[in-house]
Amino acid sequence: MKLEAHVPSGPIDKKWDRHRFDMKLVNPANKRKYGVIIVGTGLAGASAAATMAELGYNVKAFCYQDSPRRAHSIAAQGGINAAKNYQNDGDSVFRLFYDTVKGGDFRAREANVHRLAEVSVNIIDQCVAQGVPFAREYGGTLANRSFGGALVSRTFYARGQTGQQLLLGAYQARCPPATRCSR
Numbered sequence: 001m002k003l004e005a006h007v008p009s010g011p012i013d014k015k016w017d018r019h020r021f022d023m024k025l026v027n028p029a030n031k032r033k034y035g036v037i038i039v040g041t042g043l044a045g046a047s048a049a050a051t052m053a054e055l056g057y058n059v060k061a062f063c064y065q066d067s068p069r070r071a072h073s074i075a076a077q078g079g080i081n082a083a084k085n086y087q088n089d090g091d092s093v094f095r096l097f098y099d100t101v102k103g104g105d106f107r108a109r110e111a112n113v114h115r116l117a118e119v120s121v122n123i124i125d126q127c128v129a130q131g132v133p134f135a136r137e138y139g140g141t142l143a144n145r146s147f148g149g150a151l152v153s154r155t156f157y158a159r160g161q162t163g164q165q166l167l168l169g170a171y172q173a174r175c176p177p178a179t180r181c182s183r
C-alpha cells in the first residue's frame with residue numbers, strides 16, 4: 001500500500017502558507033451553504049469543528065463512543081506546547097519543530113510538525129478565547145512549565161486536566177451571530 005500524505009511542495013517553512021494562498025476561497029455568504037462532516041470529537045475533531053463552525057460552515061461531528069467526551073483526548077494531562085517564548089529562554093518555532101520531530105523518534109511528518117509549531121502560538125490564543133482556564137502567574141500572565149524533558153518552558157497547562165479543559169473549550173465554542181446554530 002502506498003501512503004500518500006498529500007503534503008504540499010516547496011520549502012518546509014513555506015509549504016502550508018503557500019498552499020493556503022493557492023487554495024480557492026469561499027465567499028463568506030456562501031459558507032453556510034456547505035455542510036462539513038467531521039469524524040472524531042477528540043481535540044483534533046472538536047477543534048476543527050469549532051473552527052469550521054466559527055467560519056460559518058454547517059458542521060456535523062461524529063464519534064463512536066457513547067459520548068463525544070469519551071475521546072481519548074480527555075486523558076491528556078501535562079499540557080500543550082507553544083513557541084510563545086514567554087520565558088525568553090531561547091524558544092522558537094524552529095526549536096519546537098526540532099524538539100517535536102526528535103521526540104517523535106523522527107517518525108513524524110516533518111512538514112506537518114513544522115505547521116503545528118508555526119500555529120502553536122495562535123492555538124493558545126484561540127483556546128484562551130474559548131475560555132480554557134490555563135494556569136496563570138499571580139500577575140495574571142499565562143504560566144509555563146518545562147515538560148517531557150524539554151530544555152525550555154513552553155507548556156501551557158490547566159492543572160492535571162489540560163485535555164479535558166481544552167475539549168470543554170472547543171465544545172462550548174459558539175458560532176458567530178450571523179450563523180448561530182442551536183448548540
Ligand SMILES: Cc1cc2nc3c(=O)[nH]c(=O)nc-3n(C[C@H](O)[C@H](O)[C@H](O)COP(=O)(O)OP(=O)(O)OC[C@H]3O[C@@H](n4cnc5c(N)ncnc54)[C@H](O)[C@@H]3O)c2cc1C
Nearest residue numbers: 040041042043044063064065071072073075076077078079
Ligand atoms: C493519559 C494520556 C496523557 C496524555 N498527555 C498529553 C499531554 O500532556 N500533552 C499532549 O500534547 N498530549 C498528551 N497525550 C496525547 C494526546 O492526548 C493525544 O495525542 C490527542 O488527544 C489525540 O487527539 P485526537 O483528537 O487525534 O484523538 P482522540 O482524542 O483519540 O479522538 C479520536 C476520535 O475519533 C473517534 N473515532 C475513532 N474511530 C472512529 C470511527 N470509526 N467512527 C467514528 N468516530 C471514530 C473517536 O470516537 C474519538 O472521538 C496524552 C494521551 C494520554 C492517553
